[in-house]
Amino acid sequence: MDRHIPPAGRWQLAARAHHMKPSSLRELLKVTERSDIISFAGGLPSPYALPIERLSASVERILRHDAVGALQYGPSEGYTPLREAIAARLSRQGATVPPTQVLITTGSQQALDLVARVLIDPGSRVLMETPTYLGAVQALAQYQPVFEEAPADAAGLLPECMDEASMRDARLLYIQPNFQNPTGRTLPLERRKALVSRAKREGLLVVEDDPYGELVYSGVTPPSLLSMAPDDVIHLGSFSKVIAPGLRVGYLVAPEELMIKLVQAKQASDLHTTGITQRLAHALLTDGQYDAHLEAIRLRYRAQCALMLKCLAEYMPEGVSWTRPAGGMFLWVTLPPQIDSASLFHDALACGVAFIPGASFHAMSPKANTMRLTFTTATPAQIETGIMRLAKTIEARLDMTASRLVTS
């Protein structure tokens, strides 16, 4: 803990303020918004995947039939019919959850913040998979935990290799089992079973973040950790990827004993999530067309993912490898070890293509020769051009480092 904290100008800040970091990702994204840049950087849905017409029709209906409900103060726990619809959907997916254990949040970023606020003291140990979601690191870091990396290989977390003392000490383990951000990997069924069984034994609370679970393109996704161990898991979900990020509607499902404090934290945070957007999420989820919409965006993203994989295979020089996600929005590229993707970023930008350097996605020991590519945002034509440009940038860098090796 900081004992001597420099003031911000004339004002004395809280110690935690010094653990707040600018999101390097969001700073990068500003650069990549130039119209001449093909961006594989942001984790944005395709603009063509936004259900604009259905949202327009629904909002019109909401303001005609339930305007006062949508516009007055509402309950901190969330709009009851939405909580019920989420519980029902999770139940159909094998996780039996009463609506009273569903809390609606202002995007699943807020769920991360609430979980961290209720569970993390300065110095608390927190287990993170690695690489991991940057927004989670940012939300948790404010509350000054000590991060510890959970053992993993290319397929994700290795529950059998987790240290028993670490599991007992940690306030929570943070994990995205499905189509993980940034790698696109999915935790295999056997590891899920091993994880929940060890977590139960050691008393470890598992925070299962699942924003991409509905975006499946191939195979069958193993059951959620929530469905396997509802008493030991906080499950986070979001409508940002399937409906629209700008709605800021997400949710968490938590064991009953934690709900009271999570609701109090929610109340102190923003009283409740926007009434109109909660009702929009509810309308889309229950009007019978949600699964058709989901199928349409799966079709689009499946094709874009396949195209990016094909282009990578076609254009990338030897020594570059990548993941083959079965869903989600991202794939993860590993470059030859001599290439630092953060410095490559500037070359790529000069060639009109952007990605996120992989070092951003580590709570502790960054790997400099990695990068995250989003395949959902760009059009198919842009994917092809962008991967060609990126491959050329990498080739040029490889030539440069090779010639340096020769001349030195």
Next chain:
Amino acid sequence: MDRHIPPAGRWQLAARAHHMKPSSLRELLKVTERSDIISFAGGLPSPYALPIERLSASVERILRHDAVGALQYGPSEGYTPLREAIAARLSRQGATVPPTQVLITTGSQQALDLVARVLIDPGSRVLMETPTYLGAVQALAQYQPVFEEAPADAAGLLPECMDEASMRDARLLYIQPNFQNPTGRTLPLERRKALVSRAKREGLLVVEDDPYGELVYSGVTPPSLLSMAPDDVIHLGSFSKVIAPGLRVGYLVAPEELMIKLVQAKQASDLHTTGITQRLAHALLTDGQYDAHLEAIRLRYRAQCALMLKCLAEYMPEGVSWTRPAGGMFLWVTLPPQIDSASLFHDALACGVAFIPGASFHAMSPKANTMRLTFTTATPAQIETGIMRLAKTIEARLDMTASRLVTS
């Protein structure tokens, strides 16, 4: 600070979780939602004051012309045109503020949370006016400050009586200078001048919360503390009272040196405020009809306030007094000292009328013989009936305590 913290069931919670309290107010409000109850309890706008048709028209336009902007991720600082419109409006009211110092928040409750998160360590001293806004106590208490009451009389804070050492020690002073919740009082100009001059001298950061400032019914409201000392004040504003609470759109204006950390805290909290509702607030603020709408709701609330004051004068027994607000939503009733308003609440509910007991509004030493009445939510007919019922309840209680005095 708590050293030995009981776990929540099997889980170890953060120390701050034990400083989170259920809002007694929100619990009370659940009781008062019964249709046979006339409620002066909640701080809700009149349902007749919600600009439903204009919101419908605006949302239709937004989703026709700027759907992708409204539905994708947006900047954490907020929608730029809304920040500009707020800065312009504040400037017309005498506070020169660049749009870059305006941060859009998910209601002004979130602004309170962000300010507290960035500025309060466990044990930090925080000065509060008394009585004070319950939501502020709730937001700040999570971060475990030591609350100290600032000296005040019936007209509000007494800046000349503030202790110099307290001012120097405190991380911030929290105050609502206009039509304060719960009392309805407004800080006089001379006290505002004295407050900012002393705050500047002692290096005290003033958090000026102003959700009701636009709801003026009589006289001229003194200039904001922000306009007097922009470098020493964080100013909070909200569209909840003038447009609709369910939008969850508020804002804060902060000295430049504090903005970076406040934006980082906002980013970690919920990435950004809902895109649609930010654009709705912007549309209503800039379409030229905002002031006409404001005038219409002022007219309504002015009449309701006057009616409630008239009914109080007509029906209340001797020994009951109340404030005469020049704006806002609330007035504050002081009962004879032998009446505890918390126990009176149940009698009143049995008679079909509800209020909030005054003890809820104190960070430290509650005054049991006070209550807050909202004059904005109920209809004129309900105001008359409700105040009659309340007066009868108080009379019955006075008779009871008098007969006890006689028999004992």
